Amino acid sequence: MSAWPGLAVHSLWNRRGTAALTVFAIAVSVALLLGVQKLRTAAKESFATTISGTDLIVGARSGPINLLLYSVFRIGDPTANVTWETYGRVAQHRDVAWTIPLSLGDSHRGFRVVGTNGDYFAHYRYAQRRALRFEHGRPFVASHQAVLGHAVARELQYSLGETIVLSHGVGAGSFVQHERHPFRVVGILAPTGTPVDRAIHVDLESIDAIHGDSADTRGGEPSGITAFLVGMKSRDTVLLMQRALNEYRGEPLQAVIPGVALAQLWSIVGIADRALLIVAACVALAGLLGMLAAILTSLNERRREMAILRSVGAHPRHVFGLLVLEAGVLALAGAACGTALAYAAMWLAQPWFSTRYGIHLVTRGLTATDGLILAAVVAAALLLSALPAWRAYRNSLTDGMTVRL
Amino acid sequence: MTHPAIELRDMSFGWQPGAPVLAIPEFVVERGERVFLHGPSGSGKSTLLGLVGGVVEPGSGAVRLLGQDLAALSRSGRDGFRAEHLGFIFQLFNLVPYLSVLENVLLPLRFSRKRRARLADPRAEALRLLAALGLEGGELLDRKVTALSVGQQQRVAAARALLGRTEILVADEPTSSLDSDARDSFLRLLMRECAAAGTSVLFVSHDHALGSWFDRSIALHEINHAHVTEGRS
Numbered sequence: 001m002s003a004w005p006g007l008a009v010h011s012l013w014n015r016r017g018t019a020a021l022t023v024f025a026i027a028v029s030v031a032l033l034l035g036v037q038k039l040r041t042a043a044k045e046s047f048a049t050t051i052s053g054t055d056l057i058v059g060a061r062s063g064p065i066n067l068l069l070y071s072v073f074r075i076g077d078p079t080a081n082v083t084w085e086t087y088g089r090v091a092q093h094r095d096v097a098w099t100i101p102l103s104l105g106d107s108h109r110g111f112r113v114v115g116t117n118g119d120y121f122a123h124y125r126y127a128q129r130r131a132l133r134f135e136h137g138r139p140f141v142a143s144h145q146a147v148l149g150h151a152v153a154r155e156l157q158y159s160l161g162e163t164i165v166l167s168h169g170v171g172a173g174s175f176v177q178h179e180r181h182p183f184r185v186v187g188i189l190a191p192t193g194t195p196v197d198r199a200i201h202v203d204l205e206s207i208d209a210i211h212g213d214s215a216d217t218r219g220g221e222p223s224g225i226t227a228f229l230v231g232m233k234s235r236d237t238v239l240l241m242q243r244a245l246n247e248y249r250g251e252p253l254q255a256v257i258p259g260v261a262l263a264q265l266w267s268i269v270g271i272a273d274r275a276l277l278i279v280a281a282c283v284a285l286a287g288l289l290g291m292l293a294a295i296l297t298s299l300n301e302r303r304r305e306m307a308i309l310r311s312v313g314a315h316p317r318h319v320f321g322l323l324v325l326e327a328g329v330l331a332l333a334g335a336a337c338g339t340a341l342a343y344a345a346m347w348l349a350q351p352w353f354s355t356r357y358g359i360h361l362v363t364r365g366l367t368a369t370d371g372l373i374l375a376a377v378v379a380a381a382l383l384l385s386a387l388p389a390w391r392a393y394r395n396s397l398t399d400g401m402t403v404r405l
Numbered sequence: 406m407t408h409p410a411i412e413l414r415d416m417s418f419g420w421q422p423g424a425p426v427l428a429i430p431e432f433v434v435e436r437g438e439r440v441f442l443h444g445p446s447g448s449g450k451s452t453l454l455g456l457v458g459g460v461v462e463p464g465s466g467a468v469r470l471l472g473q474d475l476a477a478l479s480r481s482g483r484d485g486f487r488a489e490h491l492g493f494i495f496q497l498f499n500l501v502p503y504l505s506v507l508e509n510v511l512l513p514l515r516f517s518r519k520r521r522a523r524l525a526d527p528r529a530e531a532l533r534l535l536a537a538l539g540l541e542g543g544e545l546l547d548r549k550v551t552a553l554s555v556g557q558q559q560r561v562a563a564a565r566a567l568l569g570r571t572e573i574l575v576a577d578e579p580t581s582s583l584d585s586d587a588r589d590s591f592l593r594l595l596m597r598e599c600a601a602a603g604t605s606v607l608f609v610s611h612d613h614a615l616g617s618w619f620d621r622s623i624a625l626h627e628i629n630h631a632h633v634t635e636g637r638s
Contacts, residue, residue: 003515004515004516006515007501007504007515010503010504010508011503013503014502014503304498305501305502308498308499308500308501308512309501309512309516310460310484311458311487311493311495312488312493312512312513312516312565313484313485313487313488313489313513313516313517313520314484314488314516315481315484315485315516316480316484317481318516
């Protein structure tokens, strides 16, 4: 013999059409909320790990965010260059493990060209210290060879052996073409989900060559670079080196710690992402308000039912409890279906996200944040249900066992 | 000594102060007694049942059931008392539409552990009561209660009211929606079952003709000394 709480399930089953709709509405909003939260976490993580393993980013003095934007995100333009001499001095410093020179300023059909050297493929790290991987080909070993980021090859449908011509400047409609200096594609990188995917990497010396008068200035030293990345032998020396570079007398330099600059940048970019979360939370609230409306509407047609329950010994608090329970069952079912929906959608979208953005969405089991969101939805449902429950409680006190319809 | 099943003493009740609908100096239903109370619509019959059920509180005086003064109980105490000792049958819509016939009969046990404890096998007892009231066959038990005829619904309600050997059965016009054949067979079976179980019955109706089924027949105006002016049944 079941106890009174079982009646809530019976009653819901009796109205399973509307109940299913309510569960569906809650499920969709919960799925949206979970999905947005997952996407936020993944995006933030991916953003925060756009560059990893690098201890310092060094460029001409402008501002940390500006430096980060043009050196890592390839957005905007550098204000000034760093001389090759200064770069050489830092690269040879005894505490420095490695450096990666970056020379920006050219483009190919809207994609930025990065002049660098072989150290880029050896030392550049992203995400959790993941190294760059080649999908096809190999790093450039000679002048006028290019390595494409994954998105460049995909969008322009380039394959190995393709010959490309760079343009001066970064606009898609650059008119100055370096036609005398065609580059051959020798490598295509695997997707990283970072701006590396949208870059064309060439030898630093070729960059200098195509800007020089003749095509054969090979072997000469570049006059300057845009910025460079530094890896220190020991973490302990990072702050010392940063200070030394910022106070460097030879030319105005600026060294930033990537993590710090990324956090600063995120505090600006993150507003949009919080807005997204608020919208998703509002959708969840709308789903719950739908449930509230459905329960409130059902109250009048169920006064008789409540009066019968009263006559067989139900307390008004049983009536209250039944309605809260009903909301709880609806919210739990909605949360469960919503979770299944969200995870199914993420599982389906995973390959796409991973090749396109290098974002990993699906987690093994529910995360603590998922649990928190689901608990919040169910708690909000229970809280909202107090309203119809209280009304039913009042009704059943005044109606007693007899209700005139 | 045993206390009477229902005992009203100097009890008065009015929806508005100073305008009593009911003023009953004395009204007693003995244990096992089956009492028919008749009066026209709006004479306060249903209000009297609310008072007996403990859903409505008297303005003054005492309502005692099985010796228990209802005023001495808290509101939820009265709910518990009602669940344990009383069974109700109303004129119409007695059943919870989303429960089966059997689940409807067993419904009070969900709310009263004491009533549940009196039954060794609630399901068997429910089936016995249904059979005694003329409802037999597995096919019927699985049917939706909304698909039953009114007469069948009233029998289900009666089985529910009596399940767990409730001491008092309170019936409010339970036969008004039945035709005379259905009414007679319903009353015959109900009275037989109540007599067998020793259940006290307070049966309220406007239909004088039913009086012959009961030990005692009484008109509400005989016990009610208030001048009823307002229609509130």
